[in-house]
Amino acid sequence: MTSPKRLSQEHQRSLQRRLKAGDEHALGELFDLVAPWILGLAFRILQDEDEAEDVVGDVFVQVWRHIDQHDGGRGPLVPWILSIARNRSLDSLRRRRRWWRKSAHLEQAQVMEVGGSAPAGSHEAAVPGWPVHREVHAALAALSEEQRRVVVLSYFEGLSHREIAQRLHLPLGTVKTRLRMAHQTLTEGLRHLKDWVE
Amino acid sequence: MTDWLGLSAAPRTPRPELKGRVLARALAPRRRWRGPLAAAAMITLVMGGGGGAWWAYRTIGTLTTERDGLVARVHALEDTVSTFIHGPATRLIQIPVSTGGRVGSVTIFADSVRHRWLVRCDGLAPNARDQAYQLWFITDSGMTTAAVMPMDEDKPMVMALEMPRGGEGDPRVLGAAMSIEPRAGSASPSGPMVFHRLL
Numbered sequence: 001m002t003s004p005k006r007l008s009q010e011h012q013r014s015l016q017r018r019l020k021a022g023d024e025h026a027l028g029e030l031f032d033l034v035a036p037w038i039l040g041l042a043f044r045i046l047q048d049e050d051e052a053e054d055v056v057g058d059v060f061v062q063v064w065r066h067i068d069q070h071d072g073g074r075g076p077l078v079p080w081i082l083s084i085a086r087n088r089s090l091d092s093l094r095r096r097r098r099w100w101r102k103s104a105h106l107e108q109a110q111v112m113e114v115g116g117s118a119p120a121g122s123h124e125a126a127v128p129g130w131p132v133h134r135e136v137h138a139a140l141a142a143l144s145e146e147q148r149r150v151v152v153l154s155y156f157e158g159l160s161h162r163e164i165a166q167r168l169h170l171p172l173g174t175v176k177t178r179l180r181m182a183h184q185t186l187t188e189g190l191r192h193l194k195d196w197v198e
Numbered sequence: 199m200t201d202w203l204g205l206s207a208a209p210r211t212p213r214p215e216l217k218g219r220v221l222a223r224a225l226a227p228r229r230r231w232r233g234p235l236a237a238a239a240m241i242t243l244v245m246g247g248g249g250g251a252w253w254a255y256r257t258i259g260t261l262t263t264e265r266d267g268l269v270a271r272v273h274a275l276e277d278t279v280s281t282f283i284h285g286p287a288t289r290l291i292q293i294p295v296s297t298g299g300r301v302g303s304v305t306i307f308a309d310s311v312r313h314r315w316l317v318r319c320d321g322l323a324p325n326a327r328d329q330a331y332q333l334w335f336i337t338d339s340g341m342t343t344a345a346v347m348p349m350d351e352d353k354p355m356v357m358a359l360e361m362p363r364g365g366e367g368d369p370r371v372l373g374a375a376m377s378i379e380p381r382a383g384s385a386s387p388s389g390p391m392v393f394h395r396l397l
Contacts, residue, residue, distance in 0.1 A: 024221075024225055027224060027225070028217070031217050031220060035212050035216070035217065035220070036209035036210055037204065039209070039210040039211075039212055039216075040207040040209040041204045041205075043210055044207035044208070052210075053213075056220055057219065057220045057223050057224075060220045061223055061224045064224040064225065075201060078205075079202060079204070082201070082205065083204070085204060129209075132202065132205050133205045133208075133209065136202050136206045139206075140203070140206045155203050156207075186203070190202055193202055
C-alpha cells in the first residue's frame with residue numbers, strides 16, 4: 001500500500017490564504033487534494049459518473065468564487081467543501097427524472113459499500129486524507145445496521161425524517177431516536193478529528 | 199458529525215481531463231453580459247427614478263391645488279353655517295319626518311334678514327333610482343320649487359338656499375314642504391308628501 005500523502009495544517013492555511021487572494025495555482029493544488037473525495041461523495045450519492053463530474057465542476061466554481069464565505073474560525077476547509085459537494089449532489093439527485101430506478105441501484109451499492117471494510121487499492125490509499133476516510137468509514141460501519149441505515153438515508157439521500165420513516169415503515173419517533181443515537185456515537189468516535197490532516 | 203461523513207465515501211480518481219475542464223470552468227471570467235446588463239439596469243433605474251420623480255411632482259401639484267380648493271370651500275361653508283347659527287334673525291325649525299319606514303328629520307335654519315335657508319336632512323331613506331326629494335317654498339302665491347335633492351346614499355345632506363325676498367312682486371314665504379318627485383323634479387308637488395309645515 002502506498003503511504004498516504006500528508007498535508008500539514010500550515011500548508012492548508014497557506015492554501016486557504018492563497019485561494020482568498022485569487023491564486024489560480026492554489027485552486028489546482030486544491031483539486032489534487034480533494035477532487036477524489038468530492039467525486040467519490042458525488043458518485044456515492046448519484047451513482048452516475050457524468051453527473052458526479054458535473055458536481056465536481058460546480059463545487060470548484062463555488063469554492064473559487066465564494067471562498068470568502070468560508071470562515072476558517074468555524075471549521076476546516078475540507079468539511080466545508082464536502083458540504084457543498086453533498087448539497088450539489090442532492091440537488092442533482094432531486095432533479096433526476098428516473099429517481100426510483102437509480103435509488104434501487106443506490107441502496108444496493110450502499111449495502112455493499114458499508115457492509116465490510118472499504119476496498120482500497122494502492123492507488124486510492126495514496127489519496128490525501130485517506131487515514132481520515134478510514135476512520136470515518138470505520139465509525140459508520142461500527143454503527144448498528146438500523147442506525148447506519150437511517151444515517152445513510154439522511155446524509156446520502158437527503159431524506160427528511162418523515163421520508164425515512166415512510167421508506168422504512170417505521171414510526172417517526174423511532175427514526176429520530178436512531179438518528180440521535182447514531183449522531184452521539186459518531187460524534188464520540190470522531191471527536192478527535194480536528195482536520196483531515198495530521 | 200456530518201462535517202466528516204462525506205469522507206466515508208470511497209474516493210474516486212478523476213479522469214485526467216477532468217482537472218483541466220474544471221479549472222477552466224472555475225477560472226473562466228464571469229459572463230460578459232453581466233456588465234452591459236448592469237449598465238442597462240442602471241439606466242432603467244435612473245430613467246424610472248426620473249419618471250417617478252416627475253410623476254410625483256405633477257401629482258403633488260395637482261393634489262395641492264385640489265386641497266387649496268377644498269380648504270376655500272370649507273371656509274366658505276363655515277362662514278355660511280356660522281352666519282346661520284349665530285345670526286340674531288335666524289329661526290330654527292326642526293321637522294320630524296318618516297320616509298321608507300324610517301324616522302328622520304329636516305332642520306331648517308331660516309335667516310329672514312339675508313333671505314337664506316340652510317337645510318339639513320337626517321335619516322331620510324335613499325331615493326329609488328328614478329326619484330328625488332324636492333323641497334318647496336310655501337308662498338302666498340302657491341308652492342314654488344326650492345331644490346331637488348336626489349339622495350342615493352344613506353347619509354345626511356346639507357344645502358344652502360336663496361329664498362324669495364317677499365318684496366314687491368315677489369311671493370312671501372309662509373312655510374316649507376318636501377315631496378318625492380321624479381328624478382328631474384316637478385313644477386308642482388305631485389308625489390307623496392314628506393312634510394308640509396307653515397313657519
